[in-house]
Amino acid sequence: MDRTLKRRLEARLGTQIQGPIRQRHDQTEIRIQPGDVPDVLRTLHDSVDFRFEILADLAGVDTGESMQVVYHLWSETSPDWLRIIVDGISREDPRCPSATFLWTGAEWLEREAYDMFGIVFEGNRDLRRIFMPPDYTSFPLRKDFLLPDDAARSPGEGVRHVERPYAPAVVADDPAAGVRRAPAS
């Protein structure tokens, strides 16, 4: 646990941090609002006393009632991992500013978060599905996407899911084409 990092964070971006700064084991955790993402990330990345240059991870989280985007940063100025939780993103229309202006590598991470959770990152110029097929309809890692209990109900059941040209009128009435959406809880 890095006490000095906690003090520096409070001193530097005090108002933008929502709630207390939690510290456990080797991790320091702050929560911010979606609107503050660019300023906070730029501050942490650029300012000489932070220099969080390495984006370790960008994860989407669905907490049942709201969406979160979680950044993990590493810096040589601190022995801790810094975890930034962007909280309070609505599940109906999840939107979050993109981090690609700092880390180009965040582009695919955000694509993945969009693919799995449907979080739209504003500013990401290539926000497509990255894992699932382009005509897939649901967001698998959301909490209302339940895994089927048996193989017969699973979306992969007997599917010959070719990456086929886009012809909704024809492909839709092909019984083997559609990937079934899991029942919502």
Added chain:
Amino acid sequence: MPARPTRPTTRAARAETRGETRPQEPRPPEQHRSEDDPRIMLDRDVGADLYEPIPPYPTRTEREGEFYTRGDGEMFINIGPHHPATHGVLRLVLKLSGEQIVDVDPVLGYLHRGVEKICENSDYYHVIDQVDPLEYVSSLFQEWAAVLSFEKLMDVEVPRRAEYIRVLSGELLRVASHTLYMGFLALDLGGLTPILYSFIERDEIVEMLAALTGARMLFNYFRIGGVNGDLNHEFMSRLGDWMSRAARQTEANAGLLNENEIFVRRARGVGVLDRATALRFGVTGGNLRAAGVPFDIRRAHPYSIYPELDFNVPTRLEGDSLARYLIRVDEVRESIKIIDQCLHNMPDGPVMAKLPRLLRPRPGRAWGACEGPRGMLGVYTISDGSDQPFRFRIHDPSFLNLETVPTLLPGNLLADTMTIVASLDPVLGGIDK
């Protein structure tokens, strides 16, 4: 008498008498039916365009539209998902002019198995088994990241002997992975023999790990708070045999390529990844160290007994494919040093901490990261107090390493695609999760 109504002859007529109408398939005149798959309707006439990888659906993003607009003299060529040189099922859509690459659009997800979702629906012991096939070349590191995160989540103290065994087996597997890397790099450059020599080493190592863990590839070995079993005699004897010639054999295998003029000429100066770009892309592991950033989690954020071990982090400044290759060669030497130290001061004691059968960690979040052969493997776990992780996020280094391909490829020749992709060392299992 009234004439009997004559029975309609054709089936269509009969259906009409019954009031049914046979469904007519809609065939708009401006569309054409594909020849190889009659279910496919094309908005263009069937011709060479049928074989273009231009997305038939409307381009959805700015980047996609920019990529799929073709200048004159440019052609698209589609490498993968089945291609001998894409390690696994990666698909690269290249935009070529002649043999020179103008732009590239990687398409992932051909191996997306939904591991995160499955892990969120299985309890903590099963998660370790489920994350195995992600980094299928070096499974132990994925397990290691998972158990690191879980141990932070549950405040478990790991016995020192277990830590030593983890480091020992992990470094063995790192050697195996790097040896395979050299072989595959040579194979993609057209050399047949080095890959077979690499596989000899890899087979030695996985056989001795099979003696330790019981599996050749997907060892379900690490446990929360220790490892599954203690060292046994067969493992130690095999390890002794291998260590007696490991260093010499590694030098021999490396010399097969290092001193090959054709290999060096093809790898040097190809796919230069400089420091700023690497940091901006979040590249980790040997690819980042080849760009001159000494970022190795074993030193930058020590997590096991690595602070006690004596090894150094090889770093190079060129950042091209040859540097990435040479970094691996140096890391193999370092790993052999580490294995030697582990064998010499291996402590005695238990290999598992005392844990309940059913793990219900109190609600919280934990991030565990370890240094795999390809870079930082991280796992972010959220516990809601139940026996299953509420959110289980896997971070794979190959994912971000591969993301640099659209930056590295343009301007090179088609043949350099294989050099660059192979030198970045992607593992599609980890990339696609």
Added chain:
Amino acid sequence: MTLAARTWGRMSLTARLTAILLPLAVLLAVGTVVGIVFILPPTMDFLGANMPLVRFVVAVVGILVLTIPTAFVLIYMELKVIARMNLRVGPNRIGPWGAAMSLFHGFKVLSKEDFAPTGADLTVFTLAPVVTFLASVMTLLVIPFAPGIFGQDLNIGVLYFFAMGGLAVLGLLMAGWASFNKYSLLGGLRSAAQIVSYEIPLTISVVGVVLLAGTMSMNGIVLSQSGSALDWFAFKQPLAVLIFFIAATAEANRTPFDMTEADSEIVAGFATEYSGMRFGFFFFAEYVNVFIISALLVTLFFGGWTAPINWPWPYNLNWLDAAGIGILWIPIALVALVVATDILGAAIWLIGGREWSAPSAFGLGLLIAGAGVTAAVGLACFIAFDWVQGIFWFFAKTYVFVFTFVWMRGTLPRVRVDQLMGFAWKWLLPASLLNLFVTAAAIIILNQPVIPR
């Protein structure tokens, strides 16, 4: 039931055999006599009248028949040699030491389904393998395997060879273009560029040899190298040998210059869309090319069929005049074989005791005697006939170079396209020109009869 049927039914097996074989023997004898007396002389006259035609037909048939076995041998050799270099065993299940493996591969490819993809140009698609295969086979026509054993002795043999070698690229280009596949197209274009670039140093490096020999006919070149190994052009033209070897490797599309079927870049190059026997033709043509390139290397630079060492005693031993007794050697060898078999078998059977049954003993005796007689006849022929010596030395030298090509394939990675071209134009071409000028100057300066006769 006729009389003949009843008689036949009553006859014993021996009687039946006699009744069948005796008339046949009589007919055969009469026919032979009649043929020898009446038909043979006019036929011989007719054939002798247009000897070149007969010789050409025989040569072409022989070459076409001999090509496929050569390819099979080379494929098997590559399988085993590369396997050994990979610390593997290689095929060892089918045939003795897996020797039938390449045969099985070949017939399997022959029995595969054969189709053309949608959008392929069927005519060109079908003709491409034929062109490639024939181009490589026709080059064999001018290669002298031994004194008197060659298809045709063209006085422009070298020129003809390179013309035919240039035809091969046409086949690859046709294949790449007609397959309607971008990998194939890239492979065809690569092969075109590569072969066009490497033809030039290949040809120019040979001009030095032509200057030295004073002729373009292969036989003339070989004869001008006759003598000991020191008379080979390899020692008069070392630079030319190097250039020719490198350029020939590129010409045969072998590693490290196998850009055209670089399977880690363009899946199988020009052959991506080919299956079945069409692919088999490409497959064979590649190995026939290796053989031909090695044979040409031997012919031009390593003395062809000439022995590397001078033979101290005369070839024709006068106490067995091959020309005199000639055909009689065959019955003599057969009699010797039978006698030796009996003696050896009886000895083995008597000495070996109980565990040697008579058949096994005589079988072993037959093996040993056969080996001995074959060796003796072979040695006699080797001493008596110079063409046997020629064939022996020619194939010995050729397979040394074939092994070298296989060795390179097992060892070297693949160069890049631009490096390939740069090497051809920046290094090989000036070197070959330099070699040509130096040779010409030397010939002019030391003004001597260039053909040592």
Added chain:
Amino acid sequence: MAVGDRGPKGAKAAPGQLAPLAPGELSAPIVVPNTLWRAANPLAYDGGRPAEITHLREFGLTDAGRRDDARWGALQIVPTRADYILDLIRANSLWPLLSGLACCAFEMMSGATSKFDMDRWGMFPFRASPRQSDVLIVAGTLTTKMSGPLIRLWEQMPEPKWCVALGDCTVSGGRYKRSYSTVQGIDRVMPVDVYIPGCPPRPEGLIYGMLQLGQLVKDQRGHWPEREIGPTVPDKI
């Protein structure tokens, strides 16, 4: 000496188990002895019925076959023996397609490398192009997104062709049975001749499966003119 097929010289192996190995020698694999087109053990398949289904046998069931008439046999024996020889040749040069999907691909590759040498049975030339390969070894998890290209590959391979399902994921879905993006067993999308379970199976397992495939080809069971075109199991289970 042929290293792969027997132990060191002089080492006697009890019948049914492998010979003891000298140090440094390649391990002796599980070997199905390469008898000719007759099945090694007819009792092993089909409950003791003779494993080969030949035109001759079917012809023998007819009354014309029961007549002692040599000309029929002479006429019938030519095509059937030709089939036998063709199948023998095919069974002994099975070229796999160089395609790996996931983990099992590495075990497939080590099956082809120096320690377990598939080349001994002529299985080594891993062709990169589906047009020239005979066996499609589906090595690794098949996802719904990949199933399309895989079917395309299978349809691009020329007959006669065979499919080997390598690993649990391809046999039944394995550990991804519950996943939302995988196909539970590739026999839902393409016909399969040999199933090799294991996660992943050892290379010896792959070699044994390939030898069983060779036996199957020799016995003309699953002979390609009579084989299924599409999936071998219904979509609904």
